[in-house]
Amino acid sequence: MFLKIVWRNLWFKPLNTTLSVVLLAFSTGIISLLLLVQKQLETKFETDLKDIDLVVGAKGSPLQLVLSAVYHVDAPTGNINLLEAQKLMKGPLVKQAIPLSYGDSYQGYRILGTDTNYIHKYNAVAQNGRLFQRSLEVVLGANVAQKTGLAPGKTFKGTHGEAAEGETHDEHEYEVVGVLSSTNTILDNLIVTPLASVWEMHEHPEEHEEGTAEAHDHGHHHEGDGHDHEHEHEEEAIDSTREITAYLVKFRSPMGIMSLPRMINSGTTMQAAVPALEMNRLFHLMGLGITTLRLLAFSIMLISGFSVFIALYNRLKERKYELALLRSLGSSRFRLAALLLTEGIVLAILGLGLGLLLSRFGIWMINEQAGSDLRLTLTNHLISEELVLGAIVLGVGVLAALVPAIKAWRMNLSEALAS
Amino acid sequence: MLTTENVQFHYKGAKGFQFPDLHCAAGEILLVTGQSGCGKTTLLHLLAGILTADKGAIRIHDTDITGLSSAEKDQFRAKNIGLVYQKAHFLAALSVMDNLKLPGWLGHHSYPAKTITDLSDRLGVAHTLKKYPAQLSIGEQQRISIVRAVINQPGLLLADEPTSALDDQNCFEVYQLLREMAAQQGAALVIVTHDGRLKDKIENRVHLS
Numbered sequence: 001m002f003l004k005i006v007w008r009n010l011w012f013k014p015l016n017t018t019l020s021v022v023l024l025a026f027s028t029g030i031i032s033l034l035l036l037v038q039k040q041l042e043t044k045f046e047t048d049l050k051d052i053d054l055v056v057g058a059k060g061s062p063l064q065l066v067l068s069a070v071y072h073v074d075a076p077t078g079n080i081n082l083l084e085a086q087k088l089m090k091g092p093l094v095k096q097a098i099p100l101s102y103g104d105s106y107q108g109y110r111i112l113g114t115d116t117n118y119i120h121k122y123n124a125v126a127q128n129g130r131l132f133q134r135s136l137e138v139v140l141g142a143n144v145a146q147k148t149g150l151a152p153g154k155t156f157k158g159t160h161g162e163a164a165e166g167e168t169h170d171e172h173e174y175e176v177v178g179v180l181s182s183t184n185t186i187l188d189n190l191i192v193t194p195l196a197s198v199w200e201m202h203e204h205p206e207e208h209e210e211g212t213a214e215a216h217d218h219g220h221h222h223e224g225d226g227h228d229h230e231h232e233h234e235e236e237a238i239d240s241t242r243e244i245t246a247y248l249v250k251f252r253s254p255m256g257i258m259s260l261p262r263m264i265n266s267g268t269t270m271q272a273a274v275p276a277l278e279m280n281r282l283f284h285l286m287g288l289g290i291t292t293l294r295l296l297a298f299s300i301m302l303i304s305g306f307s308v309f310i311a312l313y314n315r316l317k318e319r320k321y322e323l324a325l326l327r328s329l330g331s332s333r334f335r336l337a338a339l340l341l342t343e344g345i346v347l348a349i350l351g352l353g354l355g356l357l358l359s360r361f362g363i364w365m366i367n368e369q370a371g372s373d374l375r376l377t378l379t380n381h382l383i384s385e386e387l388v389l390g391a392i393v394l395g396v397g398v399l400a401a402l403v404p405a406i407k408a409w410r411m412n413l414s415e416a417l418a419s
Numbered sequence: 420m421l422t423t424e425n426v427q428f429h430y431k432g433a434k435g436f437q438f439p440d441l442h443c444a445a446g447e448i449l450l451v452t453g454q455s456g457c458g459k460t461t462l463l464h465l466l467a468g469i470l471t472a473d474k475g476a477i478r479i480h481d482t483d484i485t486g487l488s489s490a491e492k493d494q495f496r497a498k499n500i501g502l503v504y505q506k507a508h509f510l511a512a513l514s515v516m517d518n519l520k521l522p523g524w525l526g527h528h529s530y531p532a533k534t535i536t537d538l539s540d541r542l543g544v545a546h547t548l549k550k551y552p553a554q555l556s557i558g559e560q561q562r563i564s565i566v567r568a569v570i571n572q573p574g575l576l577l578a579d580e581p582t583s584a585l586d587d588q589n590c591f592e593v594y595q596l597l598r599e600m601a602a603q604q605g606a607a608l609v610i611v612t613h614d615g616r617l618k619d620k621i622e623n624r625v626h627l628s
């Protein structure tokens with residue numbers, strides 16, 4: 001009966017109630033969406049950053065280099081000479097250096113030329129099929145396989161550049177040899193192939209023969225002598241004009257990060273960017289925007305709290321006699337106050353629930369529309385910050401209902417009945 | 420059923436009231452008359468435990484309600500007193516039926532829905548149960564408020580100007596219904612009014628001046 005009275009009373013003035021709920025829902029929706037996106041972006045960026053101490057690439061914006069080489073969300077800064085870069089990577093400070101070469105895509109998914117170390121780095125295994133061994137063989141990230149429907153045994157033509165509709169490389173076809181296990185990292189959204197494939201794709205027709213031969217050679221190395229991956233490429237890279245896009249470097253000790261970047265940036269035509277630093281800079285910039293949005297959302301929440309207050313307070317005037325009637329029928333003061341407080345709380349719960357639904361819908365929209373651009377899929381899990389948000393919203397509801405509840409508590413019954 | 424002794428009351432900063440002693444046995448009707456401002460409603464609120472007397476005793480059954488706390492008075496009222504006002508008020512958001520369930524809910528006294536329909540039927544308003552209070556005529560509203568007042572079978576029925584807002588026809592009918600209900604349930608009925616139409620119908624009268 002108690003809840004029935006609360007519920008009926010709320011919907012007795014449907015416009016007031018709807019306004020309050022909608023305002024609450026929008027503010028919680030926006031805040032929860034911001035929380036979800038920010039938190040997930042940060043963890044996503046951190047897991048993708050795994051073991052990458054330094055990115056070496058062509059000169060340009062260091063942030064662009066990091067975004068393009070680590071997260072694959074930006075165009076590369078340019079190419080670097082493989083031979084020159086390899087010399088640097090031989091130093092004792094470098095534990096592992098993974099070469100990357102890219103520029104082509106398939107249906108918007110980047111085709112990344114690298115070696116198998118890149119795949120091992122993200123702890124991925126060939127879930128279906130096997131890893132690539134020869135030029136023009138590719139393995140697909142878990143998402144790519146799912147979205148494009150490609151499977152081992154199928155072939156496809158790459159597109160030059162990043163756009164889904166671009167000039168295709170008609171002369172060569174990639175062959176899918178495996179699908180990688182899902183890693184929840186950037187790898188899920190990549191198509192991975194040996195470095196040689198990329199070279200072969202972009203060679204001039206007259207060099208074609210040579211490229212193919214060398215690619216086979218590469219495959220042979222891989223299968224045959226079981227060389228350490230890190231040494232594999234230095235042997236094959238005889239051609240001094242060979243280029244790659246970037247190197248992902250892991251140091252043996254923190255000493256590396258002290259000396260190598262400076263050496264590269266001042267002594268070579270390449271640049272070295274520290275991803276952790278660049279990402280911190282990015283988050284700092286993003287943080288300003290997010291803070292502004294959050295402030296905005298909280299002010300909407302304040303307004304909605306005020307709207308709940310006004311709705312309840314105005315109703316209180318109209319309902320003065322009704323409340324007096326309940327008292328005269330034997331209801332205690334406590335029950336009247338509880339009735340009004342519950343109205344505020346129910347409004348808050350409605351707003352909160354709708355807001356969380358809204359933010360989930362927002363996540364769904366982002367995933368649908370921008371998932372492949374951002375190369376990440378956001379999840380819908382309730383995060384701990386949202387519990388705090390829920391508590392805040394409930395607090396707003398209680399606070400807005402508090403004054404009307406106190407007024408009901410202190411109502412002079414005789415006066416109210418006589419008026 | 421109801422006896423009062425030497426009841427005095429004053430509002431803050433106003434002159435005090437000294438009320439004559441009242442007596443109303445179960446099944447009896449007491450009419451309290453007087454001009455506006457002579458304390459009729461004040462007396463009724465004292466009897467209902469809505470106001471607390473400065474002095475004196477108000478006994479209902481064997482309980483002196485002047486000694487009860489505010490919360491105890493609320494509960495006592497829920498169980499033992501039925502109130503009818505000049506203008507019937509309801510929870511506008513609830514149906515008439517739900518409004519009639521309120522006394523049971525608040526008085527922790529459950530009665531089957533049949534009791535409500537039977538009573539409403541007897542008062543000729545059974546057809547209004549599914550409507551909302553605002554859809555009822557004033558006469559219907561007053562009848563429903565009588566159903567609400569008697570549904571808990573209180574020992575004391577207090578009516579504050581129950582007929583003043585009604586035309587002659589309805590005035591007479593509402594009075595008849597109140598009387599019948601009180602008689603049937605063996606309740607004491609106290610009517611406070613300035614409505615002259617009721618004067619010659621009730622012998623047991625007290626005039627406030």
